[in-house]
Amino acid sequence: MKVLFLNGPNLNLLGTREPGVYGKTTLADIEVMVKEQASASGVEVEFLQSNSEGELVSFIHGARGKANCIVFNAGAYTHTSIALRDAISGTGIPTIEIHLSNIHAREEFRHKSMIAAVCVGQIAGFGVSSYLLGLQAAINVNGK
Secondary structure, eight states: OEEEEEEOTTGGGTTTSOHHHHOSOOHHHHHHHHHHHHHHTTOEEEEEEOSOHHHHHHHHHHTTTTOSEEEEEOGGGGGTOHHHHHHHHHHOOOEEEEESSOGGGSOGGGSOOSSGGGSSEEEESOTTHHHHHHHHHHHHHTTO
């Protein structure tokens, strides 16, 4: 089983970007933690990050036939991107939406997710653990 972890805009700045909201752990640190847990479960994972909406759409398209599930932190594109929504819907790959912060407890514009309706579920507000919970959800979705 293979799980693709997609990360949207500004997530490359984790560890230094608003540490009071997003914590001090870097995306590279998160990748190591997820890969350790995935390995213990016999799951292969791949991490990709882009600040470009079009590149994220291409990553989703490229996952067809390669990934059993996508765990997606779309960052700010969560709230604005119909293109990402359509890519998720169009590929049919089960996708789990994740967020480090609780988007529903933040600014009102963050309360609406454009991708939620085409995702299996949403995990938000658990910091770095959102990624580990996303991995577990992907395993559960695929019946491993």
